Amino acid sequence: MNLKREDVAEAFSNLTRPQLIQLETCARCSLCSTECPTWSELKEPILIPGGKMAAFLKIHGKAKGLLSKLFRREISENEIKQLTRAVYICTLCGKCMEACPFGIQDENIWRSVRETIHRLGATPSSILELEKMLEETYNPYGMDPETRMDWADYAGLEEIPIKEKADLLYFVGCTTSFKAVNQEIAYSVSVLLNHLHENWTFIGEQERCCGSPLLMMGNREKAKSFAEHNVEEIEKRDVKIVITSCAGCYRALKFEYPKLMERKPRFKVIHVTQYLRDKIWKGALKFETKITETVTYHDPCELSRLGGLIREPRDVLSAICRRYVETPEHGRDARCCGGGGLLQAFDNSLRTKISIKRIKQAESTGAKILTSTCPSCKMALVDGAKELKSKLEILDIAELVARQLNLL
Numbered sequence: 274m275n276l277k278r279e280d281v282a283e284a285f286s287n288l289t290r291p292q293l294i295q296l297e298t299c300a301r302c303s304l305c306s307t308e309c310p311t312w313s314e315l316k317e318p319i320l321i322p323g324g325k326m327a328a329f330l331k332i333h334g335k336a337k338g339l340l341s342k343l344f345r346r347e348i349s350e351n352e353i354k355q356l357t358r359a360v361y362i363c364t365l366c367g368k369c370m371e372a373c374p375f376g377i378q379d380e381n382i383w384r385s386v387r388e389t390i391h392r393l394g395a396t397p398s399s400i401l402e403l404e405k406m407l408e409e410t411y412n413p414y415g416m417d418p419e420t421r422m423d424w425a426d427y428a429g430l431e432e433i434p435i436k437e438k439a440d441l442l443y444f445v446g447c448t449t450s451f452k453a454v455n456q457e458i459a460y461s462v463s464v465l466l467n468h469l470h471e472n473w474t475f476i477g478e479q480e481r482c483c484g485s486p487l488l489m490m491g492n493r494e495k496a497k498s499f500a501e502h503n504v505e506e507i508e509k510r511d512v513k514i515v516i517t518s519c520a521g522c523y524r525a526l527k528f529e530y531p532k533l534m535e536r537k538p539r540f541k542v543i544h545v546t547q548y549l550r551d552k553i554w555k556g557a558l559k560f561e562t563k564i565t566e567t568v569t570y571h572d573p574c575e576l577s578r579l580g581g582l583i584r585e586p587r588d589v590l591s592a593i594c595r596r597y598v599e600t601p602e603h604g605r606d607a608r609c610c611g612g613g614g615l616l617q618a619f620d621n622s623l624r625t626k627i628s629i630k631r632i633k634q635a636e637s638t639g640a641k642i643l644t645s646t647c648p649s650c651k652m653a654l655v656d657g658a659k660e661l662k663s664k665l666e667i668l669d670i671a672e673l674v675a676r677q678l679n680l681l
């Protein structure tokens with residue numbers, strides 16, 4: 274079946290002229306393909322970053338180009354379906370952007386293209402399911418919002434500081450609050466804040482998803498409403514600093530909220546590794562012993578390449594580890610674990626294949642402990658390690674620090 278050209282033209286009008294010029298360059302190139310974790314697994318031409326751009330431009334040309342109007346070129350549902358699949362077979366890791374000799378800002382473009390697909394009503398059904406859960410329960414797992422803080426009971430957190438006013442607020446995030454594999458991260462950050470006698474609080478049951486998944490599926494309006502809600506909850510507590518232990522929440526709160534709300538929130542956003550490094554450097558956190566096993570670190574794409582925090586986790590690790598080694602491909606060049614871009618909802622087996630590759634890289638270092646600092650990365654790495662029957666112990670940096678202080 275063919276689609277109405279005017280409807281497609283309307284949906285395709287969200288990309289800016291500079292973005293279209295970038296797409297044009299990209300559509301003729303494939304220099305970054307070997308860097309792309311999804312293309313490296315599936316090797317289909319349409320999955321080369323430039324191949325996705327070419328598929329997008331072909332439809333854009335048919336919808337908006339003069340020649341297509343004159344010759345009445347048709348746009349089929351199948352073409353849109355193929356483009357949608359190609360754009361969702363992507364972890365939004367930004368590695369293509371890092372490798373690109375033309376400085377193309379792919380990660381933003383991918384999100385804009387997903388927005389086009391959303392405007393067209395062609396978003397894949399599994400992603401629409403996610404969107405529905407976010408709209409109904411304010412988290413992507415469809416969990417009852419009243420259970421958002423239940424992890425504190427399971428983990429046995431003795432002091433739960435829900436306060437009306439505080440200096441510091443821990444934004445826990447959905448993947449840490451609701452996924453059992455990550456609840457020790459929330460517990461670790463909490464006991465570390467108590468250990469350091471901070472005047473701190475949570476939003477609690479009123480916390481909503483940071484909006485990052487909504488931005489990844491191109492629903493900016495809904496992401497904006499979540500941002501407004503969270504900012505109101507934080508600002509009414511007169512909080513000065515917000516700490517996140519999730520790379521996705523960090524990026525959303527720090528970089529996306531000011532854009533979505535068209536104003537700067539009245540608080541500073543930091544990632545837990547920045548906070549821990551500061552406390553170590555100031556002498557507030559001291560370690561009597563260092564971890565004796567060899568440790569390696571997986572950089573979350575959203576924190577390193579896309580968030581600019583590369584030194585901070587390494588400084589924390591060198592304070593607590595006797596021997597720390599790098600994986601092949603690290604820092605800005607880090608290989609994705611497969612956990613980003615909503616790939617788990619779209620193609621979970623591909624996500625696992627990508628994480629297996631990352632686990633193999635970590636194993637090649639000879640490390641016994643693989644650490645990271647994002648709950649989505651931890652989930653993907655744990656799944657990859659399980660599949661591979663790897664003996665690596667996988668822990669978040671906050672867990673490692675808390676354990677080293679005998680707080681876990």
Ligand code: SF4
Binds near residue numbers: 306375379
């Ligand atoms: S992102 Fe850059 S390197 Fe990759 S295909 Fe596009 S233009 Fe080429």
Ligand code: SF4
Binds near residue numbers: 379
């Ligand atoms: S963002 Fe990552 S997964 Fe997506 S096309 Fe670029 S390199 Fe591939």
